[in-house]
Every structure is written in C-alpha cells, then in structure tokens.
Amino acid sequence: xxxxxxxHENLIDSDTGKMGMWLFLFTxxxxxGGLFLVYAVMRTKYAADFHHAALELNAFVGATNTxxxxxxxxxxxxxxxxxxxxxxxxxxxxxxxxxxxxxVFMVNKYFEWxxxxxxxxxxxxxxxxxxxxxxxxFFGLYFMMTGLHAVHVLIGGILLTLVMFKxxxxxxxxxHFLMHENSALYWHLVDLIWIFIFPLLYLIT
Amino acid sequence: xxxxTHAVSTDRANWTVLLILLLLxxxxxxxxxxxxxxxxxxxxxxxxxxxxxxxxxxxxxxxFEQTILRVMVGGVxxxxxxxxxxxxxxxxxx
Numbered sequence: 001x002x003x004x005x006x007x008h009e010n011l012i013d014s015d016t017g018k019m020g021m022w023l024f025l026f027t028x029x030x031x032x033g034g035l036f037l038v039y040a041v042m043r044t045k046y047a048a049d050f051h052h053a054a055l056e057l058n059a060f061v062g063a064t065n066t067x068x069x070x071x072x073x074x075x076x077x078x079x080x081x082x083x084x085x086x087x088x089x090x091x092x093x094x095x096x097x098x099x100x101x102x103x104v105f106m107v108n109k110y111f112e113w114x115x116x117x118x119x120x121x122x123x124x125x126x127x128x129x130x131x132x133x134x135x136x137x138f139f140g141l142y143f144m145m146t147g148l149h150a151v152h153v154l155i156g157g158i159l160l161t162l163v164m165f166k167x168x169x170x171x172x173x174x175x176h177f178l179m180h181e182n183s184a185l186y187w188h189l190v191d192l193i194w195i196f197i198f199p200l201l202y203l204i205t
Numbered sequence: 206x207x208x209x210t211h212a213v214s215t216d217r218a219n220w221t222v223l224l225i226l227l228l229l230x231x232x233x234x235x236x237x238x239x240x241x242x243x244x245x246x247x248x249x250x251x252x253x254x255x256x257x258x259x260x261x262x263x264x265x266x267x268x269f270e271q272t273i274l275r276v277m278v279g280g281v282x283x284x285x286x287x288x289x290x291x292x293x294x295x296x297x298x299x
Contacts, residue, residue, distance in 0.1 A: 026281045074223040077264045188265045199249040203237040
C-alpha cells in the first residue's frame with residue numbers, strides 16, 4: 001500500500017466531490033430499491049406464477065453477465081490504482097478492458113431480450129395478455145429492472161470512455177482524478193445492483 | 206484527524222477480492238440448483254449481501270474512506286431494510 005503525497009492539494013475538491021457522488025448513488029439505490037420492494041411484495045402474492053415465469057429466464061446467460069460485471073468491477077478498481085501510481089497507459093488499458101466487458105454484457109442482453117421478443121414475451125403482446133396476472137407482473141418487473149440496469153451500463157460505459165480520453169489528454173492525472181474515481185464508483189454501483197438482480201430474477205424460481 | 210491521503214489497493218488484493226466474489230457466485234448458483242431446503246431464497250439473498258458488502262468495502266474503497274461516509278452508507282442500507290420491513294408488516298397483518 002502506498003500513499004499519494006500530493007493528495008492534500010485537492011483535499012476539499014476531492015472529498016466533497018466524492019461525497020456528492022455517494023449522495024447521488026443513494027438516490028440510485030432507492031430507485032432500484034423501489035423495484036426490489038415491488039418484486040418482494042408481488043413474489044409473496046403470486047408465488048406460483050413467479051415460479052413458473054422465472055423458469056423462462058436463462059440462468060447461464062445471467063451467470064455469464066454476473067462474471068463479466070464482477071471482472072469489470074475489478075479492472076476499473078485496478079485502473080484507479082494505476083492512475084494514482086502514475087501509470088496512465090495501464091489505466092487506459094484497464095478501462096478499455098472494462099468497456100469490452102460492458103460490451104459482452106450488452107450483447108448478451110441483446111440476445112436475451114431478442115429471444116423473449118421472438119417468443120412474444122414482452123409487455124402488451126398478445127401472448128402476454130393470455131398469461132396469468134402474476135406472470136405478467138413478473139415479466140413487467142423483469143423488463144423494467146434489467147432495462148433500467150442496462151441503461152446504467154450504457155451511461156457507465158460513456159462515462160468511462162470520457163475518462164479514458166481525459167487520461168490520454170492528461171486532464172486526469174495522478175494528482176487530479178476525481179472524475180475517474182466517481183465514474184468508477186458509478187460502475188461499481190451498476191455491479192452492486194446486478195448482484196441482487198441475478199439471484200432474484202434468474203436463480204430463484 | 207484522519208490522514209486524507211489516498212490509499213491504493215494493490216492488483217494482487219483486487220484479484221483476491223475478485224476470486225472471493227466469483228467463489229460466492231458459484232456457491233449461490235450451486236445452492237439454488239441443488240435446492241438446499243426451505244432456506245434457498247434466504248441463502249441466495251445472504252450470499253448477495255455478503256458480495257455487496259465486499260464490493261462496497263474493497264472495490265469502492267469504503268475501507269479507506271472517512272468514517273462519516275461509512276456511516277452514511279450503512280444508514281442508507283438500514284433505511285432500506287426498515288422500508289422493506291414496514292411494508293411487509295403492513296402487508297401481512299393488514
């Protein structure tokens with residue numbers, strides 16, 4: 001473990017900026033938390049329907065995406081270490097790997113959703129209207145939770161791309177990396193949410 | 206006053222954290238596939254909570270942060286637990 005002797009120069013900027021990011025992350029937690037709450041109540045109410053509908057989801061795809069996000073969480077944490085050790089090239093490389101893993105996640109999601117659509121399992125479809133009420137609720141929550149999460153993956157990807165270019169142009173350095181740090185926090189949040197989505201939607205039937 | 210310099214976690218430490226997270230993921234998949242009794246759901250949620258705590262502590266560096274931030278994060282999760290608890294009390298005993 002090493003320490004950065006220049007950190008005190010950006011003390012106020014960095015600490016308040018980071019706290020602001022955490023406050024924003026709290027609002028994100030409650031945004032998803034509301035959906036988890038609806039899921040919990042509806043699961044209690046429609047246990048049999050939820051069981052049946054959850055069998056439609058592919059646990060293997062869910063597990064692959066879990067591994068991709070856990071890996072990307074590590075690479076983004078490593079990139080933050082690298083920038084503080086003045087290894088800009090390594091930091092850029094690690095963010096690039098993070099973006100590739102985000103790509104793997106989104107491609108998987110594309111095929112997963114595509115498969116559901118080919119089976120006409122989407123909100124408002126004719127097939128969906130014939131399903132029991134609890135199954136409609138399950139698929140509604142499935143599309144809402146994974147969709148909102150995928151939007152966060154995209155936003156996180158855009159933020160990390162910006163960070164990568166800023167490191168390249170020297171705007172993010174070993175003594176000035178608040179945006180890098182906050183974008184990494186956002187990316188970890190994306191991972192955190194998925195850690196709960198995966199067992200709740202894909203594993204438990 | 207706490208030292209405000211940034212602590213840096215090593216690559217080796219990050220790999221260790223990742224391996225533990227992957228191990229816990231494998232465990233939860235196995236637990237559900239093998240259907241370990243009536244507590245399967247509780248076990249899956251417990252394992253997810255452990256994983257989230259590890260990500261918060263190591264990847265999100267809460268271990269190295271000021272106490273106030275750790276208290277805030279803990280408080281938010283406690284608040285969410287209370288919200289879930291109260292909702293279910295209302296729902297089950299209405």
